[in-house]
Amino acid sequence: MSTVTEVTPPAQAETSGTEAGRAAIINDFSIVACTKNGSGSQTANLTILRSFFKMGIPVVGKNLFPSNIQGRPTWYTIRASKDGYVARTDAAEITISMNPEGAQDDYNKTAPGGVFIYSETGDRDSVKVDMHRKDLSHYPLPVKKIADPLEKDAKLRTYGRNMAYVGALSWLIGIDRAVIEAALRYHFKGKDKPVQSNMAIVNAAYNWVSQNWTKTDPFQVEKMNATEGLIVLDGNTAGALGAIYGGVNFVAWYPITPATSLADALGDYLPILRKSPDGKPTYSVIQSEDELAAAGMIIGAGWAGARSMTSTSGPGISLMSEFTGYAYFAEIPCVIWDVTRMGPSTGLPTRVSQGDVLKAYYLGHGDTKNICLLPSSVYECFEMGWKAQDVAEKFQTPVFVLSDLDIGMNNWMSKPFDYPETPLERGKVLTEADLERLKGFARYRDVDGDGIGYRTLPGNKHPFSAYFTRGSGHNETASLTEKSPEWVANMNRLSRKFESARTHLAEICAPVVDEVEGAEIAIISFGSTDPAIAEARSRLTKEGYKISYLRIKALPLANEIKDFVAKHKHVHVIEMNHDAQMLQLLRLHMPDMATKLHACNLCDGLPLTAKWVSQAILSK
Amino acid sequence: MTTETPTASVPTAKANIPNINRPLPVKPAAPAVNRIGLAKPDYNGNESTLCNGCGHDSISAQIISAMYELGVNPNTMIKLSGIGCSSKSPAYFMNRSFGINTLHGRMPSIATGALITNHTLQGIGVSGDGDTGSIGFGQYKHLLRRNLRMIYIIENNGVYGLTKGQFSATSDQGAVLRHAGRNDYMPIDMCLEAIISGCGFVARSFSGNAKQVVSLLKMAYAHRGTAVLDIISPCVTFNNKEDSTKSYDWGRTHDERINDFGFVPNFEEITIDDFQENEDKIVTMHDGSKIVLNKVSAGHDPTDVNAAIRLCMDAREQKRFITGLIYVNPNSPSLAELEEVNNDVPLAHIPNEQLRPSKASLDKLIAGWK
Numbered sequence: 009m010s011t012v013t014e015v016t017p018p019a020q021a022e023t024s025g026t027e028a029g030r031a032a033i034i035n036d037f038s039i040v041a042c043t044k045n046g047s048g049s050q051t052a053n054l055t056i057l058r059s060f061f062k063m064g065i066p067v068v069g070k071n072l073f074p075s076n077i078q079g080r081p082t083w084y085t086i087r088a089s090k091d092g093y094v095a096r097t098d099a100a101e102i103t104i105s106m107n108p109e110g111a112q113d114d115y116n117k118t119a120p121g122g123v124f125i126y127s128e129t130g131d132r133d134s135v136k137v138d139m140h141r142k143d144l145s146h147y148p149l150p151v152k153k154i155a156d157p158l159e160k161d162a163k164l165r166t167y168g169r170n171m172a173y174v175g176a177l178s179w180l181i182g183i184d185r186a187v188i189e190a191a192l193r194y195h196f197k198g199k200d201k202p203v204q205s206n207m208a209i210v211n212a213a214y215n216w217v218s219q220n221w222t223k224t225d226p227f228q229v230e231k232m233n234a235t236e237g238l239i240v241l242d243g244n245t246a247g248a249l250g251a252i253y254g255g256v257n258f259v260a261w262y263p264i265t266p267a268t269s270l271a272d273a274l275g276d277y278l279p280i281l282r283k284s285p286d287g288k289p290t291y292s293v294i295q296s297e298d299e300l301a302a303a304g305m306i307i308g309a310g311w312a313g314a315r316s317m318t319s320t321s322g323p324g325i326s327l328m329s330e331f332t333g334y335a336y337f338a339e340i341p342c343v344i345w346d347v348t349r350m351g352p353s354t355g356l357p358t359r360v361s362q363g364d365v366l367k368a369y370y371l372g373h374g375d376t377k378n379i380c381l382l383p384s385s386v387y388e389c390f391e392m393g394w395k396a397q398d399v400a401e402k403f404q405t406p407v408f409v410l411s412d413l414d415i416g417m418n419n420w421m422s423k424p425f426d427y428p429e430t431p432l433e434r435g436k437v438l439t440e441a442d443l444e445r446l447k448g449f450a451r452y453r454d455v456d457g458d459g460i461g462y463r464t465l466p467g468n469k470h471p472f473s474a475y476f477t478r479g480s481g482h483n484e485t486a487s488l489t490e491k492s493p494e495w496v497a498n499m500n501r502l503s504r505k506f507e508s509a510r511t512h513l514a515e516i517c518a519p520v521v522d523e524v525e526g527a528e529i530a531i532i533s534f535g536s537t538d539p540a541i542a543e544a545r546s547r548l549t550k551e552g553y554k555i556s557y558l559r560i561k562a563l564p565l566a567n568e569i570k571d572f573v574a575k576h577k578h579v580h581v582i583e584m585n586h587d588a589q590m591l592q593l594l595r596l597h598m599p600d601m602a603t604k605l606h607a608c609n610l611c612d613g614l615p616l617t618a619k620w621v622s623q624a625i626l627s628k
Numbered sequence: 629m630t631t632e633t634p635t636a637s638v639p640t641a642k643a644n645i646p647n648i649n650r651p652l653p654v655k656p657a658a659p660a661v662n663r664i665g666l667a668k669p670d671y672n673g674n675e676s677t678l679c680n681g682c683g684h685d686s687i688s689a690q691i692i693s694a695m696y697e698l699g700v701n702p703n704t705m706i707k708l709s710g711i712g713c714s715s716k717s718p719a720y721f722m723n724r725s726f727g728i729n730t731l732h733g734r735m736p737s738i739a740t741g742a743l744i745t746n747h748t749l750q751g752i753g754v755s756g757d758g759d760t761g762s763i764g765f766g767q768y769k770h771l772l773r774r775n776l777r778m779i780y781i782i783e784n785n786g787v788y789g790l791t792k793g794q795f796s797a798t799s800d801q802g803a804v805l806r807h808a809g810r811n812d813y814m815p816i817d818m819c820l821e822a823i824i825s826g827c828g829f830v831a832r833s834f835s836g837n838a839k840q841v842v843s844l845l846k847m848a849y850a851h852r853g854t855a856v857l858d859i860i861s862p863c864v865t866f867n868n869k870e871d872s873t874k875s876y877d878w879g880r881t882h883d884e885r886i887n888d889f890g891f892v893p894n895f896e897e898i899t900i901d902d903f904q905e906n907e908d909k910i911v912t913m914h915d916g917s918k919i920v921l922n923k924v925s926a927g928h929d930p931t932d933v934n935a936a937i938r939l940c941m942d943a944r945e946q947k948r949f950i951t952g953l954i955y956v957n958p959n960s961p962s963l964a965e966l967e968e969v970n971n972d973v974p975l976a977h978i979p980n981e982q983l984r985p986s987k988a989s990l991d992k993l994i995a996g997w998k
Contacts, residue, residue: 308738
């Protein structure tokens, strides 16, 4: 997190309502709830998020959580933005401090002119900080006094106390309690009992603060109509659903943050969505002993003809290296979701990064280049979830989907997913009848000139169907060879296949281009940097800057990216890693224009802010 | 478990039941074809590139015999291996079967993915002591824990051959090799490890004992889950000194058969000639095949897990080379059964229309997130 000296002044008030002489700030601020890990604050935070969404206010929720299980501080940020900006901001205007640990730091970081709501319980759970700032509005909240009498079960009291700040906030910024109740009903899937017990605490807190607080801050929410038709979801759930609608029928995985919730979502939704007419599962999910085995299992399944996938993150990708190379050369389809995070090992496993670009692209040994899809949103997680399955079988190769912690684990507004518009693409598979007609086949022969051979699946009953699969040293007929020309020919065919993939991806995952007439400056980026770039461009445009933007959706890089670069004088490649990895790939892709491409990267474990993007571009 | 439908009529002749203690029935003239109409050469593989006299080649020959005699459809069998001399051998038998030569120590995970998504295939995996006991030890143990239905052969020679003579995890403690020097560590007992991991079929044999290997392979084929065959298979180039417990000399002079058994596959009726009341115990496999154990001739009861563990421990302690069926439990469900994917249509062949849920189902989900 940035320090207090870097914060932006609060947004200019634009509307009429005033409190204590200050112009009201409506639907344009961030809230950060600082709670204890494992205290059940998720219900409280998601209720606030969902309430804003139900009021029609554009909103985004981000969980910033250290790698702990219980007791330590965790932060949840909710941004309401009338302009529809959903990037992280440098500082929150409203700080809700429920955890004494680190509270002073949270206090200091609150945006100028902001709000500090803090737990005052008269015991060791009380937030005690030096409240020296005259610019803040301070509101004490006796959460235990309000919530504990309403919760008979002592074990549930910590959960209830977090609902107290929801009630307090509803009074302070004007969230209709009927909306809160509707949000709770959503959260508890319509179950009355928890809705009522939580609403009792919300109401108690509302009543208490209405009698004990005097509003001295300008922050308010008002109903809008900007979320009509949209949904709120996290990227990992979207990715899992994309895979399910893409026909995945075998999943092997090993727990790892931030990819676990993708496998969890598969486990949640497959039983609902995927039964055969006689009620049997049309899928299998296996939690493997490690990521090595997960890779082996999905490759075994891909070899047998299933649509297979795994979800993992950096350390798991490292373990899958040998198997990825194997599947690349043996030409076996499978899909690997890499929900990227900081690496390696432990320390920052719950922080975001785009540090696996080069690794995933080149994963393997002995000249491998892998197809990578690069979603930037919840919507694209769904889209690439099903497309990845098609691409893997079409090109008979491992396909990576590089999402990240920010997209994957946070709650985003999204337009509803579009049902896949094309039928399942199963690739070149020969049946018994095909073999009878053809009188045989050669597994690795380039019959069609696109570098993609025809394969048969184990269990094919035709006497000519069988072949022997190996990593290296095979010729066209999949026979063992150590003859150099045969292997060279195979490598050349793989290159042709890769170029076919480049052409295909340029169609189904084409770069998203927004070319501005007369712009000399341009941005190239990919993935979860998109919201910060969108906000920065919007703000810079208002200031008169002209900046074009191209967002990459797949590797290998589309050739049209060269045309885009050619049209601009300076192209800033924005990414969240230290070595400017995408920049390196772009320079290799267009060496003659390499000097036009500039590194514009940050690797600090946090989602980019629009302010950083603007400053980074303007300072070049 | 699913067995393939025979494509030729089942012969009524009594099966050749190997039983080392009884005179074998007079063998009828070798039939030209087996019960599915294939000749023995239909089970052949490529010419071996292993050293002359390698134990592994004998095992390949026994696989060909066993699968031919059982009438296994080669098109529904998949051959798998890891890396090493042993792992080259799937190319040397059953060319009409799909084969996959995977990564060092990683055959179990590939097998799991392939056989869970197509449970109608029969898997036969060939590994070695390095491939299973060292680099692949974790995957081996987890394969057994999951009870994936497949035959898992460890061609155990106590040495790394392809990399020219390093010690493996099953090398004898105190063994001395020309380049590797002296091995100070305890060998891993693959059978003991299998039993304690929950494996329901554990056998040890010697590549020089063709008859025993063939009948164990047939029994392994009938097993519901993972069937482990730890077959001592001498390396003539690097580890065939007479004092090595993995040498031909040692095998021939120390082979101690712990039980006598016959096998009646499920496509044959068991007859009165197959077993002797009061003397034999019958273990019925999940597919209906029967193992006929002679209770009198040997003391070990392979259905007793504690006895099996004790036998392995004692044999290691006393340097006894025990062969035969060490442990059998035909009742544990296989992975495909546990995962409920043992339906008529294997996962890998489910039609597209069942793989993509309806648009209405997506609309319903979306309405719920609004």
